[in-house]
Amino acid sequence: MFTDKLREGSTGPVAKFLFIIIMVSFAIAGVGTYLAPKIDLNPAKVNGRSISSGELEQQFRLEKNRLERQLGNSFREQARDPAFNAALRKQTLERMITDQVVSDHIYNSGVVVSDDLVKTKIREMPEFQVNGKFSDAQFKKVLSLAGYPSPLFFSEALKGDIAKEIYLKTAFDSGFALPDDVAVIARIQTQERTFRKIDMALDSYKKNQTASDAEIKAYYEAHSKDFLLPEKVKVSYIYITSGDFVKDVKYTDEDLKKFFNLHAELYTIPEKRTVSHILITGEDAEEKIAAVAEELKNGASFEELARKYSEDPVSKDKGGRLPAFAQGVMDSSFEKAAFALENKGDVSEPVNTQFGWHLIRLDGIEPGHGAEFEQVRNDVIEQYTKVQSRELYMDKKQIIADTSFENPDSLDAAMLAANAAREEGGEMSKSVQIKTSDFVSSGDRDAVFPLNQPEVQRVMFQNEIRDGSVNSDVVELGDNAMVVLHVEGYKEPVPKPLNDVMNEVRDAVIAAKAEEASGSTLKAVTESLAKSESVEKFVRDGLIVLSEPVTISRIKAGDVNSEVVRNLFAMPVPEKGNVTYKSFTGAAGSYILVLTDVVNPVLPEDSARDSFLNNQIYNFRYGEDNQIVIDSSRAESDIEYNQNREFLKSQEDLNNG
Template sequence: MLQSIRDNSQSIVAKVIVGLIVVTFALFGVESLVSLTTGTQAPATVNGEEIGEQELFRAVELQRRQLLAQMGANADPAALDDNLIRAMVLDRLVDDAVLVQSAREQGMAISPQMLDQMIVGTGDFQLDGTFDRDQFEAVLRNVGLTPLTYRDYLRRETLIEQERSGYQLSAFVTDGQLKQLLALDRQTRDMAWFELPDAPVRAQIDVTEADIAARYDAQRELYQTEEQVSIRYLLLDKASLLGDIEVTDAELQGQYQQVLAGFSSDEEREAAHILIEITDEQDAAAAEARAQALKKQLDEGADFATLARENSDDPGSAASGGDLGMNARGMFVGPFEDALFALSGEGEVSAPVRTEFGYHLIKLGKVVQTEAPSFDEMQAELREQILAQKGESRYVEQLERLADVTFSSGNLEEPAAELQLEIQTSEPFGRSGGSDEISAHPRVLAAAFSPELINDGVNSAPIELDTGRSVVIRVQEHLRPRQQTQDEVADSIRQDLLDEKTAARLDELAEGLLAQLRQGADMAALAAEQDQSLIELADVSRASQDLATEVRAELFRMPQPTSGGATSYAAVELNVGGRAIVALRAVNTPDLDEAVSADEFKAMRGYLAGRQGQQDYQDLVRTLKGAAEIEMN
């Protein structure tokens, strides 16, 4: 067989195939052959529109960054489940795709100009109240976005928000619904109640040794000790390695020169504009003529800001005199940007410039050329950078030594002596974790209960707690689960039985009292028999603070008393133990014309309409997603 393969490999066809493979490798890489055979599939398709792998990758990375930021400085990336994040993000992208498609079908749109204004007007992108290009790019870098991807994200979110707002702002409630809800909200109730405390009942309960033995025998499998381990460990902390690190002036200067080598000076221009839109009512010629007329007024000395406020069709800047703030190249459409950067003097105004939005008159404000920071300004930051670099290098070096020595050593004493680390010992802990930071860490728990460490008695590999700390652990003692004796759990069983018997006796007592009340017994007399006082309250509202929460909740669930002065009764389990016997005597419906002002009516109508709009939109989302053709790959 091997000889046959060898003979066939010398044929002309085989040589051609090999030649094609070589060329393919050279030009496109091995991935090209893989793609020829396997193909690629988008992670999901929504109504024929693909959600690409790159889009999903960016969204997953953004979600990871946000989660790590929420976890704080000691966040552990290893604690995040990448598969779970990917699934969650993909579901969200599918939802967004469905909603964007719906918004487009409804004619929703957002112009490039409006996107520009939203970006320029975002406070996070401003310094001293003015848009700053470097700040804009720095913020986006921190969350893993580029200006283009952020712009697309903003466009999609704005489209979705337009349709959501359409539903929420168009919802309404009728006068009948409003009055019904207000009547329920402002309703008050007259009631009486008394408490059945659990202490007197508990004092009469006797739990015998026979009771405890019977429960122990019936539930023996529940009374097991928890599997536990105690560990010894070495902690390597980057922060402890920084104390004796020195930073020389030469190193500071070298770091500064690297900053200068990577610095690029950008020019930013302060701009203002007056926009004359081209619309169905105003064609291009009319818009240009109007722009020319305004330019003539400016040439004759008219104030630009005043004309912008009175004439500009840009709602985002007209109120501020056409001000667009400081901008670098890349923020505006081509003709606008070319005209702005062609202006040479502060206060100069361009001739009318046509873009897709209409005609613009552009005024140049100040021109700022960014300069590299001085050495003195950066010295403290440079020192921190060098310290961080040296600290990281030393930490990595020590971590490698720790890994080598602990792997070859049969104990922790040798690596502790070589790296001058202290051996620390934990209290016993179970699989759910201990009370200290080390024994509660998920990766430490996984290693501590691994068969290798428990059965073989070896040191673990270094376990990264976070970006600056690692531990090597060794199981000192393994405590296997065992059956607890009856004596060990007797107190716990006695307490359980006491609680159960007390609750049963209280329920029995409460049911007996309710039966007497429904047969016409005097409630005050029954309260007195229980050494309790009857508490009577009138006009109790849903927000009343005179009652325990559970009593108030039950009061407003109780059925309205029937005509003829009948009373409704109920028993309520109290959070503090015991029971409450509650009587509902009357339901008081308010006169809304007197109880609710016109302003309150208006505010409540808006609130309820908003809630209804949210519900309508949620229903829409479910309907759209249910009807969409979604393929998950």
């Protein structure tokens, strides 16, 4: 290094010569050019404050995680394209700029959101609740799956959303709609349209089509990307559970006794009761048990009545006597009645359970009491090691997370750090090990656990993990298991051999020919409708399927395809005595809609309907108001884009840079 050379020659003539050169350079250029080069790599500034490249990368990664969860393999295919990633990063930057200018605008308007309000909102969000109550573990799990780096990061984002909502509600009068507005929307929603749908009978077209070997080969070569083998990765990974560290837990008798004393409630022997019972089943069981109870009151022996009437084959011959039991063992109704009896010999009223009707007699009570340490020693060892192994797991998880991040090139350092002795001179553990997989396909549910889990596969196939050859973040699998991965090899999707997909390609060729033939029919049918000619000849030839007339409204469309509904209500109203028709090709296939009638029904008063429509109008206007705030906030803000380390004043400059 240059400084080492200075030290080596600090006493000779070389040192003096170098010293003169450095002093002259400082005098000409200034010390700052050596110590603090003026290079700003942040992508943008908003009102004088920088959006850092680190913040952009974090948001970019969050956005990619979100899209990957929504779109799966189709997104991963797009994300291989550098141009797509560049566009997505630019879009993410624009969203961050918009969030910042809106946040500044709202803050300057005096809207402040307290931390307590944010905490309350978080606790009320159903996605963070388990059995109707907020769960911190669920909160952290959901944030981790969503890609948020920390709860604080999410809380700050939520605070901005709450502030925007408060601002819009106070700044704009969007809380209600005028009666005329509601009436217009109601008429639009309830308008009834009668139509017939003409479908191309594709199966009929397919029957008349063939595919030659040459056509199959040509189609395969032109559409090979439609017949790909899935992409594959080979990974090294560390997978641990809390159970892996049971063997690492060391203890003495003193440790166990201390744990026993701290958790005495775990080792209390509960109260037990011994009872006898008489069981009667069947439709008339209630009447029969009442008769048995009457005999008992008249002095009959409980044991003799049990032997005579009880239908419990286990206790009948024992006079109805059952083994002693504690609470939480028997049917809840039976148990409640048994533990309500106070004195030996007391008999319950008839009790109904899922097994039938009972009379229950209390024969004895074994009081609950605390156990001696030696009585439950094995249980104490089991509980102690379980608690300690859980603590060890949490420690190891944090060590692995930190070390794998700091040493991203492999998992070796993370394994060594996690296995290091906890005390100086102690023995290293071998509980944390690196495993290596075979190549695993995207979506392969037969892969070895945990590599077959969806949340793990999402990470395995992330471009930045694969292409950057860096360790993944820790993926938590419940409260007691985690995995961290490093991609060791990658196989791109490649076309399957033609022989393996011959039938699929043949079907695709035939389907393409059928589509082309049906397109000709579609044109011919449209021409016939234009001439007001009947289309029955096409029906007879099996070329089209003509539906019966169907009447629907926007809000009562039955099982009609949503795309068809949308297209139908976009068509112009036909003149009286005529029809309107139009052909469509979309997700619902190729079809023609023939609109024959439009009726605007007289609407009765309906407060529930009007309230619903008022909310719809409010939500629409809320969206419009939100856009107004965005546009005005951007217009009044100073936004600068960093291109080639030089800040530019507009996105247009950036696009043209």
